[in-house]
Amino acid sequence: MMQTGSCSFGLWKVIVSWEGNVVYQVQFVRTAPEGPVPVQFTKFLAGRVDSFDPLVSAAVSGDNAYSRVYAAVSKIPYGETRTYREVALVADTHPRVVGNAMARNPTSLIVPCHRVTASDGTLGGFTPDLQIKRDLLKMEGKKKRG
Known part of the structure; x- marks a missing residue:
């Protein structure tokens, strides 16, 4: 089942849509719906990790x-x-x-x-x-x- 959530990067929100380990969309916006995102996003955007493994892009x-x-x-x-x-x-x-x-x-x-x-x-x-x-x-x- 497709999930969508958001996290912050400075003044921006990052909307992530994913299913399992496959990410379908990532967008930088000013406002976004609340909801969890894969932990790799929050860690990456905080400068704590340098990889999104095991996530992959559908693209x-x-x-x-x-x-x-x-x-x-x-x-x-x-x-x-x-x-x-x-x-x-x-x-x-x-x-x-x-x-x-x-x-x-x-x-x-x-x-x-x-x-x-x-x-x-x-x-x-x-x-x-x-x-x-x-x-x-x-x-x-x-x-x-x-």
């Missing part, structure tokens, strides 16, 4: 360009970043496809799109607010310009 299943991008991004280690181009090479696609996939990422954090940056050293984007990306990278100990 990595299949063999299309987006699922390959999500799988590649899922393998970026905590505290590290990769460029859109580097992810594109791993996923056998174009950097613009990576950017589009990141903009549509249904399971941010599980698929850590905050770890994907532009080749020129800027952060790129993050929905709904670029400051979330800065805060996540800072939490992970990564100092980036942008």
Whole structure:
């Protein structure tokens, strides 16, 4: 049975929808319904763990360009970043496809799109607010310009 709950990250709420160990949606919003989330989320967002194991994203299943991008991004280690181009090479696609996939990422954090940056050293984007990306990278100990 699908469950939905929320936890906090600074001034933001993080809504999580999951079933078993499969996460279907993660969203950053200003207000959210109350309810429990998998403990990995609260620990990660508090900086106490660097992994969501054994949780996985539903978005990595299949063999299309987006699922390959999500799988590649899922393998970026905590505290590290990769460029859109580097992810594109791993996923056998174009950097613009990576950017589009990141903009549509249904399971941010599980698929850590905050770890994907532009080749020129800027952060790129993050929905709904670029400051979330800065805060996540800072939490992970990564100092980036942008």
